[in-house]
Amino acid sequence: MQPSHKHFDQDPAPPPGSTWAPSSSAGPTEIGRDEEDPPSSKETPVPIGPEEPDAHQAQQCPDPGPQTHGMSCDGSRDAQNGGVQFSISAQSQSNVVSNVMNNCNVNSVNIHATFGTNANPNSADKGVSLEEIRNKIKSMLKTKYECIFEGIPKRGNPSSLVSIYTELYITKGESEQVNAEHEVWHVETAAKKTDTEEITVKCSDIFKPLPGQETPVKTVLTKGIAGIGKTVSIQKFILDWAEGRSNTDITFVFPLPFRQLNHFHDKEFSLMGLINHFFPPMADIENIEDYKVLFIFDGLDECRLPLNDNCQCWCSAKESVSLNILLMNLIQGNLFRPALLWITSRPAAVNQIPPQYIQTMTEIRGFNDPQKDEYFRKKFSNDKNLADRIISHVRSCRSLYIMCHMPVFCWISATVLGKMLIKEDSQETPKTLTQMYTNLLLIQTKIKNQKYSQECLVNKNKISELDKKMIISLGQLAFQQLIKGNIIFYEEDLRECDIDAKAASMYSGMFTEIFKEEFEFDEQTVYCFVHLSIQEYLAALFVHFRYINTGENSLNPSISKDSNLHQLHKSAVSMALESKNGHFDLFLRFLLGISLESNQKILPCLLGGNSGNLQSCEKTIKYIKKELEKNPSAERAINLFHCLNELNDTTLVEEIQNYLRSGSPMDTELSPDQCSALAYVLLMSTDVLEDFDLSAYNSTAAGRRRLLPVLKFCKRACLHHCNMTKFLMEPVIQVLQSPNSLLTHLDLSYNKLGETGVKLLCDSLKASSTLQVLGLGDCNLTGSCCEGLASLLIHPLLTLKELQLRGNDLGDSGVELLCRALQEPSCQLQRLRLSGCRVTEKGCASLASALQSNPLYLTELDLSYNHPGDLGLELLSAAQKVSKLETLIVDHCGPCRDKPGLPKCMYSINR
16 A cells, blocks of 8 residues: 655755755665765664554543642642742752642542652662763764765765854744745745845754743744755754753753654653664664653644644653654643753745744745855865855846755755856856756766766767666656655655656665665655755656657647647646645746757757747747736736746847836836836845836736735835725735745825724734734724724734824724734834824823823824814823823814814815
């Protein structure tokens, strides 16, 4: 029976590179295999640790109830109200023995839990010193993680991780949102965000609290796209601990990758049994709960265990239960509450862990610009000139430089450009993704063929028939599994593509960097491509090759074999446009790029063979431009410009650049496709866009919608007078809900949002932690709209500093709703503008009361063009004296202002 596949919300095997490592079960981290070495046989893991008993007594956690005075599932209890504190520490090397409580009753709460019995940090439980056990664990981890194989070096000649490791850009922040976009969009976002002010953290400081954060960090969830460096960050953390460089206060570190835990989904373990299984020296420890321990769970997106938040509560570290219940109770804090947990995941899977169990959310953004340079300089430390040429080249190609935020793409670039730029008068170097990946395939294949085929030495662009067959077979596998959404494959999948498992093992030496096999605990070999982008490239290569050689359209088999290449391209464009999350975006780029003659010359035996390619590509360019004139989503439209770039067509981009240089005259109306070109130009710029004024561009609603993805990459957005209908608000809301948004200022004034629009806006803003200033002046809001706005002011994930509501008929009822939030200490609003909002004495009384209840934040209050009355002014003046309110604006006030609509503000003009 074939195991279930992993899907695209799961990490593939870690790719090569200085910041990447697969989770092997033993020995140094291996990336690549020397082609001269014989293929490794399947390694049969030796069972370690005792077998867990099948039977167990059902463990039930007590429900504390009202009489427990803080008694928790792990037996801890506050030392108050006469309660007992069970948490006992040992100091000055003394032995402390705490009580063992079992099946007893405390304050009507049944206890079935065993507490620590040996808190002396210098001795273990079975006559073996703690230091001896720690040294054994450290030695195991050091052996496993101190080295990383890069490329395909000689076996036994690994690189030291410490010598080549480049610190990654890791940020701290919180977000409950899940981003379902293709991960290449995350990379393009990261290219902008690393230039902004964010809280960054070193890998070794992942458990240190943020400034002002009083609660200790217990559980950290780190997210990051495939190939960004999650696994190697963990590797570096573990190695630094094992070698005593950091986090020396932690007694034990236990890495338990989900990929390995999956093989025990039908087993039962106690916590001690699980630890002993993977770390045999721990058998001499009687109770792990006596020590400070860190569990590291890498690859949540690969987890096949049902992590159910409503699972059975479990508190005992010594009794067995199913693995999913054990892990979930560890995460919830019911089991071994003091333990530290570090979980990593790709973005799409982070919501598997409820946010209430996560103290700190971090994101690995890969390399920022200085770190990219550092990577290449370390990689070519013996040739500074070569490193400089490589850095200069990738900087000159914006699309390549953006992709270099991924460490795996830095490795690809170093592999290709290190060969091509080694001479000053080097051949034409890659400027597009397709050129880069095609050269990578050629270089990796030639490494093997330089030894085995003299014919291939004579013709530098020729590969053997055997290699050609293997590449096409791997391409078929890549394509079939891409369609299914799989990134992990099994022998059954290989056989479907006529790939013999033994042959795949033999050829994996040649394709180590492209195709990786892993041996797991159940002796079943699993396969995956080093990175999703390599799978997408080989899938595109296979589709192109099959058409060139058989005329078959793999994307639409019903099309006649007599059709031309353009029909294949049309099928691919349609498939990509129909995907809401961009699942085929990169595949489409590669397929179109492969069709260019300049790319086919790199590997003519695989990519060439059709004399009509040029005409087909010209037709495809025209077809893409026609599609841009239609109504694709803004994100898919941007990808079509990436496709035009792969086809070396920049006419629309040059046209819009001329438009920008002319000063963007308002009398020139931009068509929707021109708006997409403008968005592409703005997104591909090297700088973060400080200000974006949508009203500055003359276009239709369809055209303006194409521009809205730019909001994600700018800091301040002005959408005045843009007729923000639901059609236009949808992409705005998507940006606000994006965890990668840079937006801090949003002004939607002079749009008729009404109650429906403001409700949509408030719901989306609750997912954003970046917005600080919100402008909703003259938006046709009423008092009832203030309930949603008030909820924003006290939302824990949003810290609004300024709220602009001028010109809306909010009335005293609306102001009263706002004041309910203003009086809360969690509300940190600094500037509130209520000019012309029909506020009277009653509303002023509410504002004065709120200021007195929460006097620390509001510094500016605009009540001009209202009717506060004498008493209202008196109350506000008194509140100002006891608060931090510095500016109180009450000009142009009077009874005439308490009128609905525009006349209240125009009264003095009409006089």
